[in-house]
Amino acid sequence: MFDPARYDGRMPYRRCGDSGLLLPEISLGFWHNFGHVDDFEEARRIMRRAFDRGVTHFDLANNYGPPPGSAEENVGRILVEDFASHRDELVITTKAGHDMWSGPYGQAGSRKHLLASLDQSLKRLRQNYVDIFYSHCPDPNTRLEETMSALATAVHSGRALYVGLSKYPLKRLKKAVKILKDMGIRCLIYQPPYSILNRWPETEGILDYLLEEGIGCVVFSPLAQGMLTPKYVAGIPEGSRAARSEGFLQAEQVVAQQEKIRALGDLAAAHGTPLNHLAIQWSLRSPAVTSSIIGARTVAQLDDSLDALRSPMPDEGLLAAIDAIAPCVKKKHAED
Template identity: 50%
Template sequence: MSTDRYDRLAYRRTGDSGLRLPAFSLGLWQKFGTDYAYDNQRAIVLHAFDLGITHFDNADRYGPPHRAAQKFFGEVLRRDLAAHRDELILSTKAGNPIGRSPYQSGGSRKSLLASLDHSLRDLGTDYVDVFYHHRADPETPLEETVGALVSAVQQGKALYVGVSNYDTALAHRAAELLRQAGVPLLVHQPRYSIFDRTPETGGLLDQAAADGFGLVVYSPLAQGLLTDKYLAGIPAGARALTSAFLTPDAIDDAYRQRAQALNKIASDRGQSLAQLALQWVLRRPEVTSAILGASSPEQLDHNVRALDFPPLTADELALIDGI
């Protein structure tokens, strides 16, 4: 392992807590299931750690099949990173459907705590650092969901708790309930990018500051739309042809015009469109970390270099808003 891994990345405080997370986290949402080569996946994880990326974001749903990403990481943890467990921030989530059983989805106490126990076995660890409710469940009282998160901490199975994909009002209610129980809401994980301003327009950024939780944002590159991959069309094997989360319909003339204009701003700054997009989400102090996906160690290197460029100016931010 690299001995200078803490010299490269900035570590940002998570809301009002004492926990600092790296500006970039590694997400195992896609490309860490059994459909990708283990050795390549392992190389990405170990290189991430060498770069100072200490936060690894997982969920019971990630695969395919479901739970495969956690089992993969558990193997890497056992083989390579066990001696560094105290340097790692491992997060997992439960609540999105992972099977036909009524206990394999939702926000009930049964679903969340049973999934957490299974995740600990997958990962081969006694605790996770952050346990999230993955998605709001309107059929379960929020008090029950929050109670399960509190129990996870009280039982020593999680150090902190979070929510993901909650709207602003529900996140505030969860934060209030957790505060009353003595287990503050550490973090919220929303989607956020130049192309998805919902955390701004929906008031989540302001609410995070008011309630004292941090934001760890996913899809900061909009599933690859905020890279140079699709500027000239859809290349063979691209995610737009293979993923359930991005379809070829998104690569239309309007998209290309916007992406090319953003790429021009990036080029004028001497950086790539992806690096510009990552700088953009990290410009807000409410954002603790941006989750990166990766298909190679080289891609990680490229994206982490986003931190090497000067801050975006007011004029550049205005140009981006106009586009």
């Protein structure tokens, strides 16, 4: 049913921090393209093809779609129909914290929201547990002890094997990790946006901290929502994500980065590599990074992203040239 040679070495795996868990260098995310508005059969083909190529990590959240929840419903159906005998070969993750349902309990960092959301996610996914459950975003109005206690309960109740944090700023991340540790729960992994055009985890010192603590890091949007592909080098093409009024990527974002995008495109071309391949390999260059999450609308797009691993890792000269176009200026942090 699946390729028996899927673990023949084509997909490298990295240890998640200093844990015992290995993740593929490229993971498959379901933020876009797997909702009820999308082609279900193509979603099935994408998941199957990813697994055949050694992708064992499927990343979700409660609100992925559209509509919210539909990505989990579709993935759940595919898991039951196609992957039931392979569950122990997969790392399935989900998250809670962003707006999901109406009323006072449909978002944020309370125990009420996080544990109710996890139960809903498990029903949609048709699973008894997820491998990793994340607090999807920090909630400044809820004590960290409450949010972290919900993550601890998820593990103690068997609904999650590990827990992670996403998009927490450094100071709050450090406090959250300590609270979890005091509760007897280790933060396995951290998930930030990270790309050549968004070096926030570097500028904030987060990657250095994760490396010191032995916490894994799986980054999302390594292609900056498509800006780091040949698609936007010459502007905003008709029908592209940035050309539509809905969605997260807006035309003004592309325009603001256009000079850098063109320069990076020229640099990639001069080195004989596609811009998107360069961007994915760049996102994996740090020893702090375990895996890079990509999205895919078609099997061909998936294959193209996975083929980035066949491109060489950028050398020091190329990295210096990238830094000259999109520099990283690290901030100095006072002791907490």
